[in-house]
Amino acid sequence: MVDIAGKSTAMRGAWAAEARATLALAWPLVITNLSQGALGFTDTIMMGWIGPRALGAGVLAVNLYFAFLIFAIGVVTATSPMIAIELGRRKHSVRDVRRTVRQGWWAAITITIPIWIVLWNAEALFLLLGQDPELAAEAARYMATLKWSILPFLGYIVLRNFVSALERPRAAMWIGITAVAVNAAFVYVFMFGRFGMPELGLAGAGIGTVIANLYMFLGMAAIVSFDRRFRRYALFGRFWRADWARYRDLWKLGLPIGVTLAFEVTIFNASAFLMGLIGPAPLAAHAIAIQVASIAFMVPLGLAMASTVRVGRAYGAGNIAGIGRAGWTAFAMAMTFAACTSAVMLLAGRPIVGLFLALDDPANQAVIGIAVTLLILAGLFQFADAGQAVAAGMLRGLGDTRIPMIYAGIGYWGVGIGLGVILGFLTPLAGAGIWIGLTVGLSAVAIPLTWRWARRDRIGLTTKPPPDARG
Structure with missing residues (x-):
């Protein structure tokens, strides 16, 4: 009993130490x-x-x-x-x-x-x-x-x-x-x-x-x-x-990251173009909602960057338990933050829009109504957005970038934009349909990335030699 209690205390201490290290980074x-x-x-x-x-x-x-x-x-x-x-x-x-x-x-x-x-x-x-x-x-x-x-x-x-x-x-x-x-x-x-x-x-x-x-x-x-x-x-x-060996290793790891980020950024660029095709009011509402979502995204992005470092250091040390702690700690922090930002967007959409537009101006009412709706959808995709960012960061710490790139291409452009175009132009949902497509697209990336992380030991990600061990 004493040994079990001691192990439990040590485990809690390890998780607490990881949380402090992740937050500090x-x-x-x-x-x-x-x-x-x-x-x-x-x-x-x-x-x-x-x-x-x-x-x-x-x-x-x-x-x-x-x-x-x-x-x-x-x-x-x-x-x-x-x-x-x-x-x-x-x-x-x-x-x-x-x-x-x-x-x-x-x-x-x-x-x-x-x-x-x-x-x-x-x-x-x-x-x-x-x-x-x-x-x-x-x-x-x-x-x-x-x-x-x-x-x-x-x-x-x-x-x-x-x-x-x-x-x-x-x-x-x-x-x-x-x-x-x-x-x-x-x-x-x-x-x-x-x-x-x-x-x-x-x-x-x-x-x-x-x-x-x-x-x-x-x-x-x-x-x-x-x-x-x-x-x-x-x-x-x-x-x-x-140093051609190290140069090749860097491109082998970095090229898929670049393509993944390009997929992610261009889906939002494309969504702005699509909103403009619907009309000026949806485009203005989109600009407001995306600005709010972008600011909120900075925290999961920072946690994703921290998870890459913490996972990478544990991976390089061959610390299998440390890899799991580093990744799941950052993921839990990101989900906690997403719950907070989601609640704010769902419950305070109109006051948030009021930071950008005068709420009592009749000329703004069309934009305000659409923007509040888009902020509700932005609140719903907070979990998916945070999840895909941190899960990708965790996998990068293991040198795993090629398969996540494929997930990103299929999820963002195959699912997200495809569904957004269908709902935005072939249904009465209009701009909201495009944002539903964004939400589903982000989820279509976040879920398989998280599943891949959860199965990292089973598929050999943690047992293969680190990318530069041969260099």
């Missing part, structure tokens, strides 16, 4: 994600000060830019589980960590160059997509400067993954927070021509974003070079040295 990642979202939000506000046409051109450019950027982010995100697994296998694995960070930068350069070439022809792409020629030209002028921000941002992402895998994410958090002010200041100066600078409009906004992203990369580079907790890794040493 996750909350700075959540704040970092929110700060990165604030960068784009700040730019959008200032574009609106120029006028509605500039705002439209800016949003058009950002959507194209982000479609490429999210894929590139996914590829270099492979550095997070790779470093975590290496540190789990050998706590002081300086050389292997340096190899992965270096090849993360190599991958960032590799993927940025073709993206630059494509975005160099942004105006032709916008015209090909049927956009207004004047709007396309203005959006292309913005893209001409904005595209140069991709490489420094990817460099920052690699360093953020490095400090996160070491479970010291606060450095990236503070850089991200201060970058919001840096971005706002330089965008304002170059966009409106302050302090003797020329008034460049949207092109100035792109220059400000480039400077802010350079600040994030150089700030993180300075921290990892001089902080005693990081400098022993000598990350910039022999940067030019090729």
Whole structure:
């Protein structure tokens, strides 16, 4: 009896310790994600000060830019589980960590160059997509400067993954927070021509974003070079040295992550396009609901990133019990948070919409009614959205990215968009039908990902050698 009681106490202690470690890792990642979202939000506000046409051109450019950027982010995100697994296998694995960070930068350069070439022809792409020629030209002028921000941002992402895998994410958090002010200041100066600078409009906004992203990369580079907790890794040493085995491993793990993130982001881009086909009121309501859902998603996203690190470190150490604790702890936290945000959206939809629109204005009533309905549906898909994000993060910690990519493609585009089009255009549900499709699509990804995690031991995910053990 004493032994059983002792084991029970030890088990509770292990779960409590895991919860504390996950929370300590996750909350700075959540704040970092929110700060990165604030960068784009700040730019959008200032574009609106120029006028509605500039705002439209800016949003058009950002959507194209982000479609490429999210894929590139996914590829270099492979550095997070790779470093975590290496540190789990050998706590002081300086050389292997340096190899992965270096090849993360190599991958960032590799993927940025073709993206630059494509975005160099942004105006032709916008015209090909049927956009207004004047709007396309203005959006292309913005893209001409904005595209140069991709490489420094990817460099920052690699360093953020490095400090996160070491479970010291606060450095990236503070850089991200201060970058919001840096971005706002330089965008304002170059966009409106302050302090003797020329008034460049949207092109100035792109220059400000480039400077802010350079600040994030150089700030993180300075921290990892001089902080005693990081400098022993000598990350910039022999940067030019090729490491093709590690480079291939990174692409093998990262390419499916990039495709998965692209599937996820583009389904929401497509849903906005579909809402616009239904009418301006549904599109405006969609913009409100998706903004609220996006803010709420930052917490599960941070927990997903934390789960990748915690699972990866346990996996690298060969700690089977630790793998389960790390994954299920993050998953439980995400579901708890989803229950809270779901309740708020279901019960306080109208006050939330009131933050965006005047509730007593008769001209807003059509949008308000639709937005409240969409927030109800957003409340329902909180569990699926949180579940798919964290389950994917848990599986990444095991180096499992190819099958989740297939689930994402089928769930988001085969099920989600397919059902949304049917319900949105062939039934009276209209915009609500598209959001029902989103909800079902997210669930169609979350359920098999969670099931795959639950069967991880049975299908051999925890017993195969870590991805870089051969490198």
